[in-house]
Amino acid sequence: MMRPIRILRLAAALAVLAGAAGAQVADLRSTTALRVCADPAAVPMSAQDGSGFENRIAGLIAERLDLPVQYFWFPQGMGFIRKTLLDGNCDVVIGFAQGDELVQNTNHYYTSVYGIVTRKDGELAGVDRLSDPALKGRDLGVVAGTPPASHMARAGLAKDMRGWDLFVDRRIEDPVGDMLKGVHDGTLDAAVLWGPLAGPLVKADPDLQFTPLLKEEEAPRLFYRITMGVRPSDQEWKRELNSLIRRNQDEINAILHEAGVPLVDDYGQQLLP
Template identity: 75%
Template sequence: MMRKLFLASALMASIGDIPASAQVADLRSQTELRICADPAASPMSVQDGSGFENKLATFLGEKMGLPVTYTWFPQGSGFIRKTLRAGLCDLVIGYAQGDEMVLNTNHYYTSAYGIVTRKDSPLAKVEMLEDPALKDKPIGVVAGTPPATNMARAGLAKTMRGWDLFVDRRVEDPVGEMLAQVKSGELAAAVLWGPLAGPLVKQDPELQFTPLLKETTGPKMFYRITMGVRLGEDSWKRELNSLIRRNQSEIDAILRDAGVPILDDYGKGLKP
């Protein structure tokens, strides 16, 4: 999930979506906080406003004294090109630090992939993908995400069950399917991105989420999340950085209330 979402060719093609006569600074609305979002990326962004990214957007709008409006488009190839870079909206609430498609703000939280199990499962104490207890167990994972690589290195490929990385979540729900199968016992566990799994697990007393904080090989399991603006919008980025810095405790509270596992900046443990 946290790998770069788009090919370099998509980045180059998107440049043509912005009129040559328009300066970057002219694209941002001064009367609305215009958000680019997926309409069905529950529990992050949802068209009914129930996602935690929706709540963060509302919070920012209140701090800025601006009404919040949305441009909805499914996340996947073309998302940034057809929303942010097309000038239809001005801010992506959640974006991985370092992605070249946007100009990243300072990160406002750090989270990790983790293992979802039943609380009464023999695997409930597993904290590493190399744990022998996972051998020969059916484990769900989203194909192409960092933990899939670690699982293969740990010898779990034979029984690993993969779900597609890019789906239209208006009609497909891979995370929900995996959690349902963990709950039913069809899967022994699922390895998922914390901000996706954590809020859903919080709503189910039979499940638990354990962050993968002790991996010693393969891709890292924790990532810093920023907000994304158009390349060249340095003034807008600085304004958002100031908002994040001054309101970090309130932002943390929104994320924690949603059930998002928040880590320290180094991915070593839960943030105090």
């Protein structure tokens, strides 16, 4: 049996090693730039030309930190977090859904919702729920594997759904753009899409409208809180970002509103002005 003094020495040595390992991980965060992990072609959220609303939010945070923005570009799909944030190539993902265990989430800085995109002058312009009988027999676009696809299948729309892939290299493929083009030219009757992707693009098309799906009561939910994602070890960095979000929430909201992102309350029950 180990003597108490040996146990104490071993515990102290392990604590020193753990502290050194923690410091080594923490050192991955740059002090000379805001290093952002981002998809170069996730329009309208992020874009290599800096036009996305997440680019503008990154610019705001960098300005408050008095640092330049430095991007590490990588297509957002399988392996994105491992090859960007966890490999130490960057220090923050500007938009990340709350609750994902791959990252440590900051406090959320907005909540948005899935919705249905239709033509303003079309027969489906008044549809605001996926159980509406008017959707039966229509050509409906949806990204396969997303939450509204489950609602649509339950509503008996499986045979009417045309699915697009969830994980694609958006430098080559553009599922959301293809669906919106289809609704615009009439090859699709409607498309069910994530608000932050569809809302800003619909805002730029006077013939289309985005109707938030606020009346769906069954699981899965169709509204999600969006945070910034950091490494699980970066507690201090998370606290600093939480403070920046809190102190600059009005400016963040202004960026989101100007972009056309549909914002809802934290319970997904009503649109925010």
